[in-house]
Amino acid sequence: MKIYTGKEIVEKYVNIQNDVFADEREFLLVEIHKEELYDCVCWDGSSKNLKTYEEWEKDDDNYDQYHTNTIDEMVSFIKNGGELPPLIVNKDYGLYDGQHRLTAYSLIDDIETIKVFKEL
Numbered sequence: 001m002k003i004y005t006g007k008e009i010v011e012k013y014v015n016i017q018n019d020v021f022a023d024e025r026e027f028l029l030v031e032i033h034k035e036e037l038y039d040c041v042c043w044d045g046s047s048k049n050l051k052t053y054e055e056w057e058k059d060d061d062n063y064d065q066y067h068t069n070t071i072d073e074m075v076s077f078i079k080n081g082g083e084l085p086p087l088i089v090n091k092d093y094g095l096y097d098g099q100h101r102l103t104a105y106s107l108i109d110d111i112e113t114i115k116v117f118k119e120l
Contacts, residue, residue, distance in 0.1 A: 001028055009117055013085045021088060021096045027117040029086060032093075034105050034114045040093040049095045050102055067100065074104035078111070086115035093118070 004012075006022040020043070021027075038050040051059075056067040074084060087098030095102065098116075105114050 003028060003120065004117060009088060015085070016088075016097050018097045021090075021119070026120045027088070028120060029115060030118050031113045031115050032118075033112055034102070037087070037089070037093055037095070037102055037114075037116075038106070040089075040095075042099070043090050043094040043096050049093070049099065050106060051099055053103055053107060056100075056103060070100050071104050071107070074101060075107055078104060078108060086117050088117045090119045 004027045006019075006025045006027065009027060010016055010019050010022040038048070040049045041047070042049055053068065053071060056062060056071060059067060062068060078084065084101050084104070085098075087101055088096040089098075090096060093116075096119075102114075105111050
């Protein structure tokens with residue numbers, strides 16, 4: 001199995017929102033059941049990984065429906081055969097990057113497992 005550095009992951013995907021992990025940390029690309037991530041706490045301890053669609057909808061930061069539109073687009077993209085970049089998690093499955101993607105996956109019952117870069 002190939003081990004990726006945080007820097008390699010950031011260079012591979014141009015739309016990463018949080019690059020706090022992009023140092024010499026190492027990651028493996030693995031596939032896990034999406035529900036394993038739901039109740040884990042984000043890397044910074046600010047919230048649970050899974051923010052529901054309804055929570056995004058009510059978020060004060062959802063001006064012009066930015067967050068909900070992003071999630072809607074992701075769901076449509078996945079349902080039309082598209083593949084989103086893997087989520088990035090720490091050793092305890094706390095999200096570094098991918099909260100919108102996790103919400104999108106949570107809305108699609110047919111998807112049970114998802115790819116994540118898991119910190120070693």
